[in-house]
Amino acid sequence: MAQQDFDFIRQLAYRESGIVLPDRKQHMVYSRLSRRLRALKLSNFNQYCQRLEDDGCELINFINALTTNLTSFFREAHHFDYLERHLVPQWQQRRNRRLRVWSSACSTGEEAYSIAMTLAKHFPPANWDLKILATDLDTNVLDKARDGIYNQEAMANLPKKLLDKYVEPGPKPDEVKLSESLKQLIHFKQLNLLGDWPMQGPFDLIFCRNVLIYFDLQTKAKIISQFRQLLAEDGHLFIGHSETLHNVSSDFKLIGQTIYQPQHAALARQRLGIGA
Numbered sequence: 001m002a003q004q005d006f007d008f009i010r011q012l013a014y015r016e017s018g019i020v021l022p023d024r025k026q027h028m029v030y031s032r033l034s035r036r037l038r039a040l041k042l043s044n045f046n047q048y049c050q051r052l053e054d055d056g057c058e059l060i061n062f063i064n065a066l067t068t069n070l071t072s073f074f075r076e077a078h079h080f081d082y083l084e085r086h087l088v089p090q091w092q093q094r095r096n097r098r099l100r101v102w103s104s105a106c107s108t109g110e111e112a113y114s115i116a117m118t119l120a121k122h123f124p125p126a127n128w129d130l131k132i133l134a135t136d137l138d139t140n141v142l143d144k145a146r147d148g149i150y151n152q153e154a155m156a157n158l159p160k161k162l163l164d165k166y167v168e169p170g171p172k173p174d175e176v177k178l179s180e181s182l183k184q185l186i187h188f189k190q191l192n193l194l195g196d197w198p199m200q201g202p203f204d205l206i207f208c209r210n211v212l213i214y215f216d217l218q219t220k221a222k223i224i225s226q227f228r229q230l231l232a233e234d235g236h237l238f239i240g241h242s243e244t245l246h247n248v249s250s251d252f253k254l255i256g257q258t259i260y261q262p263q264h265a266a267l268a269r270q271r272l273g274i275g276a
């Protein structure tokens, strides 16, 4: 891959997704986009860059190829513990029975289904208006998420109670399928964190985990300030294990391990002597 092709590719990726591709990622870009070259029967990256310029439809495949979609059920389990131990009891006290949670870079859906499994038993649809919005830029991962079909191994570590309640046999012997009752709680939609967001909020909880690492400071700051606008005054924001809002935003206060609240809500908690 010539340097000028890599530069074209990274500028396009940055413009369309906010994803920053430093020089050290050139090998990864090469191997991920080689598949597109083969599919389009192109013999070099220069031709592929030309195709991207001439054919707007290739852009979606380009972005899908470049995203990193690693995820798993109950990844970073401490967030789900916090949800169950601290937020569920708080939310159960509410008069207003509306709950909104957003998994904002949901990949293949494991994060959203883990949220649904944590909340479903506490907030039955007959009594609660619980909705989980799950969005991602990559259209391929969203198709998989909507299907809700996973390899059995992906759920090997889930407690038997959850498996019995929410997991059914899948179409193939080594596959399993998540129950309709869980699926009904989740709306999967394509959304670019870099673009305009149509949602009104307010959200009680936003998961934005393991995606900020791909963005530069300016993009992170813009996204975090938009989260602040959409988050309820007493809402929470969960970010990934290697991410921080330190030097990114002063709108949020760290109240637990990669768990944030809007600044003033966190101060009110302190005054009331409520720990994380």
Ligand SMILES: C[S@@+](CC[C@H](N)C(=O)[O-])C[C@H]1O[C@@H](n2cnc3c(N)ncnc32)[C@H](O)[C@@H]1O
Residues within 6 Å of the ligand: 016, 017, 018, 019, 067, 068, 069, 070, 071, 072, 075, 104, 105, 106, 107, 108, 111, 135, 136, 137, 138, 141, 191, 192, 193, 194, 208, 209, 210, 211, 214, 240
């Ligand atoms: C590593 S996965 C994280 C999945 C999940 N949140 C977790 O922590 O397990 C990162 C996801 O961010 C998505 N992504 C990257 N850039 C994005 C953007 N600009 N807008 C929305 N999603 C984006 C990718 O498609 C990918 O599915």
